[in-house]
Amino acid sequence: MEICYAEKSFPRHELNLLHSLIFHLIKIHPGNINVSNNFLSGIFGKKKKAEEAPLADDQTNAHINAENSDKEAPHQSEPTSQPPEADAPIAPPEPEAQETTQQVMPPSAAAPDTSAISQREPIAQEGVEQPEEKKSGWLSRLTQGLSKSSSKLTEGVSAIFTKRKLDDGTIEELEDLLITSDLGVPAAAQITTALAKDRYDKEISDTEVKEALANEIASILTPLEKPLTLNETNKPHVILMIGVNGAGKTTTIGKLAQKFKADGKSVMLAAGDTFRAAAIEQLTVWGERTNTPVIARDVGADAAGLAFDAVKAAQEAGSDVLMIDTAGRLQNKTALMDELAKIVRVLKKLDETAPHDVVLVLDATVGQNAISQAQVFSDVAGVTGLVMTKLDGTARGGVLVALAEKFKLPIHYIGVGEDVDDLQDFKAINFAKALVGAGE
Numbered sequence: 001m002e003i004c005y006a007e008k009s010f011p012r013h014e015l016n017l018l019h020s021l022i023f024h025l026i027k028i029h030p031g032n033i034n035v036s037n038n039f040l041s042g043i044f045g046k047k048k049k050a051e052e053a054p055l056a057d058d059q060t061n062a063h064i065n066a067e068n069s070d071k072e073a074p075h076q077s078e079p080t081s082q083p084p085e086a087d088a089p090i091a092p093p094e095p096e097a098q099e100t101t102q103q104v105m106p107p108s109a110a111a112p113d114t115s116a117i118s119q120r121e122p123i124a125q126e127g128v129e130q131p132e133e134k135k136s137g138w139l140s141r142l143t144q145g146l147s148k149s150s151s152k153l154t155e156g157v158s159a160i161f162t163k164r165k166l167d168d169g170t171i172e173e174l175e176d177l178l179i180t181s182d183l184g185v186p187a188a189a190q191i192t193t194a195l196a197k198d199r200y201d202k203e204i205s206d207t208e209v210k211e212a213l214a215n216e217i218a219s220i221l222t223p224l225e226k227p228l229t230l231n232e233t234n235k236p237h238v239i240l241m242i243g244v245n246g247a248g249k250t251t252t253i254g255k256l257a258q259k260f261k262a263d264g265k266s267v268m269l270a271a272g273d274t275f276r277a278a279a280i281e282q283l284t285v286w287g288e289r290t291n292t293p294v295i296a297r298d299v300g301a302d303a304a305g306l307a308f309d310a311v312k313a314a315q316e317a318g319s320d321v322l323m324i325d326t327a328g329r330l331q332n333k334t335a336l337m338d339e340l341a342k343i344v345r346v347l348k349k350l351d352e353t354a355p356h357d358v359v360l361v362l363d364a365t366v367g368q369n370a371i372s373q374a375q376v377f378s379d380v381a382g383v384t385g386l387v388m389t390k391l392d393g394t395a396r397g398g399v400l401v402a403l404a405e406k407f408k409l410p411i412h413y414i415g416v417g418e419d420v421d422d423l424q425d426f427k428a429i430n431f432a433k434a435l436v437g438a439g440e
């Protein structure tokens with residue numbers, strides 16, 4: 001059947017009905033219905049907005065709640081089952097696991113309601129050489145992404161160091177600027193002390209200050225530059241993705257699945273955010289796009305039981321890597337954090353070395369609250385590394401330096417935009433230069 005798009009000949013309310021009907025038909029007969037590109041862009045333009053609205057709310061909630069509020073996140077609930085004892089013998093999945101439907105969604109399974117992300121982010125071609133210009137594109141994305149953070153620092157440095165020397169007054173002003181740019185008090189002191197050591201009482205230009213700042217920041221960050229590497233003796237290498245609501249966990253999993261697949265790895269995903277149907281569907285979309293099986297259960301199923309089953313399935317399939325998505329949870333909600341600890345305990349029942357990576361995804365826009373998130377998530381789930389997203393949407397990117405100074409956790413990737421290529425390997429010197437506007 002061929003469907004053409006003719007928006008102008010229908011009143012809006014009828015058009016909406018038509019859209020619903022056609023989506024329904026596509027769901028029932030995937031692959032048998034062709035629709036025109038105009039139709040797709042009309043539908044998907046609308047649909048994308050509809051899908052993004054709740055995410056935006058989640059983000060708002062995360063920010064507001066993370067600062068002060070006591071309210072539960074809207075889609076979260078207390079776990080209903082008792083956690084298994086830490087030293088219990090290998091246990092079957094939680095009882096409710098047997099009552100709910102587990103679905104292994106093979107990559108070929110039709111899931112037609114998956115368009116918003118598909119439209120937004122084209123899949124990279126596997127095995128195709130990256131063109132040379134890709135590198136400069138990568139750097140300019142980084143610089144552009146960090147422009148909000150860097151303009152604050154650049155303007156501040158220029159204001160302080162126009163025809164002035166590095167003396168007590170300018171050092172103090174610089175230290176204040178670094179603190180208000182979210183680098184934190186200890187890192188700000190460390191950087192200005194190092195700067196003063198070589199240059200005290202000498203004339204210094206703002207360009208020289210920026211270069212020196214970039215080098216000092218890079219010296220804090222460089223030891224933490226570490227992409228996620230899979231240990232081949234782990235079959236599968238289990239990666240647990242955690243963080244507050246809307247931080248970017250699910251999209252990061254999707255983007256990493258794509259990276260691992262491009263490296264020839266066999267990947268499996270687990271839809272461990274069992275609180276929301278939309279979360280399960282979101283991961284299923286990524287499974288489709290990356291040709292990756294997704295282990296999922298019904299909404300409300302026990303997340304730890306799902307994680308247990310997923311490890312088992314990945315072991316049986318001989319997968320190289322299993323990435324487990326989790327529901328967003330605020331670090332001050334004890335019951336939800338307990339549930340995370342339970343997931344970690346249950347994973348160890350099948351492989352005592354699992355999870356091999358516990359990746360905390362942090363949204364840069366929360367600024368200093370990222371410190372408290374890193375603290376609590378580390379205590380509860382043993383964070384092994386960080387991904388910082390949304391550096392493009394904030395002037396608070398300096399918080400990555402504060403985190404590095406305090407926790408010394410590996411920084412795997414940074415997100416400087418919503419496209420797949422915007423999840424970049426973390427390169428300390430490039431980040432430091434982009435952060436202070438010191439250019440290439």
Ligand SMILES: Nc1nc2c(ncn2[C@@H]2O[C@H](COP(=O)(O)OP(=O)(O)OP(=O)(O)O)[C@@H](O)[C@H]2O)c(=O)[nH]1
Pocket residue numbers: 052055058243244245246247248249250251252273279326327328329361388389390391392393414415416417418422
């Ligand atoms: N601008 C920008 N947006 C991003 C980045 N990373 C993720 N996002 C967007 O942030 C939104 C939330 O991302 P999700 O992956 O759904 O976040 P989550 O942590 O899984 O959220 P919950 O499941 O609700 O806890 C999506 O719209 C993403 O496209 C980034 O680096 N920059």
Ligand SMILES: [Mg+2]
Pocket residue numbers: 249250251273279325326328
């Ligand atoms: Mg999610």
